[in-house]
Amino acid sequence: MGSETLPKQFIFNEKMDKDTLYGLYTDDFPYIEEIFATTLRHFDPDFGAVQLAYENGSVEDLKKAIHKIKPTFGFMGLLETQASCKKFEDECAVAASVTDITKEYTNIKNMLLEARDIIQSEYLRLKAFNANPL
Amino acid sequence: MSLSCIIVEDLQVAADYLNRCCEKSGQLDVKGHFLAVPGALEFLNSNVVDLIFLDVEMPGATGFDLLDQIAYSPKVILTTSKPEYAFDAFEYNVTDFLKKPFTYQRFLDALKKIPSAAAEVTENTITETGVDHIFIKSDGKLIRLNNEDILYIESMGDYVKFVTGEKKYITHNTIKNLEEKVSKQSFIKVHRSFIINIDKISNIRENGLFISGKEIPISKAHKQEVLKRLNII
Secondary structure: OOOOOOOOOOOOOOOOOHHHHHHHHOOOHHHHHHHHHHHHHHHHHHHHHHHHHHHOOOHHHHHHHHHHHHHHHHHOOOHHHHHHHHHHHHHHHHOOOHHHHHHHHHHHHHHHHHHHHHHHHHHHHHHHHHHOOO | OOEEEEEEOOOHHHHHHHHHHHHHHOOEEEEEEEOOHHHHHHHHHHOOOOEEEEOOOOOOOOHHHHHHHOOOOOEEEEEEOOHHHHHHHHHOOOOEEEEOOOOHHHHHHHHHOOOOHHHHHHHOOEEEEOOOEEEEEEOOEEEEEEHHHEEEEEEEOOEEEEEEOOOEEEEEOOHHHHHHHOOOOOEEEEEOOEEEEHHHOOEEOOOEEEEOOEEEEOOHHHHHHHHHHOOOO
16 A cells, blocks of 8 residues: 655744735745744734833823734734733724823733743744654 | 835734735735835825825834825725724725735735736826817826926826826836927926926026925936026126
8 A cells, every 4th residue: 555645734833823824825835934923023023012102101102002012913823812912902993091091001911921932833833744754 | 017015014924915916916016015104105206106005003103194295196905904994985985805824816806906017008198188278188187288288397207297286197208208298388308217397497506406495317318408598687
């Protein structure tokens, strides 16, 4: 009986929606690695803008900063994080000041940090996966 | 025929993804990516593109601000994560609205709504010249420009820009072709890229002239002819 070569499959972190990822990138894993790398390269400045806006007490800048970073998570298949960003953006739109949304800010900040860790970890796993041709 | 386009998008990962979609389609030639409106505006003031992939909310100015400021109307596909902009998109007559993130198939569906560049090119030409006016086709309309309102005409590659005191119009044509069509009484070619309205010159220097604050070069080949046409005492 001859052996068959099955296409390599990468199992993404359970928090990443694999249908979204395959819908966007099919199974082009080197490209997904590239996209993850780009995301990580720009994550800290974009996340920094969120933190800075909060620290400066500007609810308008906070709304803009969260709006900017929000689609990142869609591109990463982190749909729950993207939806939470949308919710937080809406909360910013009606908040009079950042003190009105302190609790929500802490939640979203933790969520973004967790998302960054997931992306980082998946990027390293993908890199190893792509480096191994077998 | 491929369409020229630019990407105006402040999120790098979204811009990279879009760029990849453009390359993959084989139908688009991406001329540039801009992270904010001012850079895109500067590019569009001296280059003509068929299509803009345009984010809405960006630092400093919105995508709609950009559309308000450019002198012509390329096709526009909005790329945003906010469906709330759909009404504005309709108002600005954009071709489609891609909600980020979008699949390649959705991207292709949007692209199918863009008429071919070839169709546009045949449409945007001068249709009639008269003694004191010309008609140009721009943005799908026939527009009458009186000679006295035109300050100068500037080449933009395969396009030309008609500059009046009020507005700029871009149409598909060449300076060489226009040289034959515009009124020789009112206009003169001063450089391979410029035809000017001779009545609008405010002053002339060694290698240039000024019209409404804009410095326009005079080439050596055209200088004698320009000086001959002026009422120099």
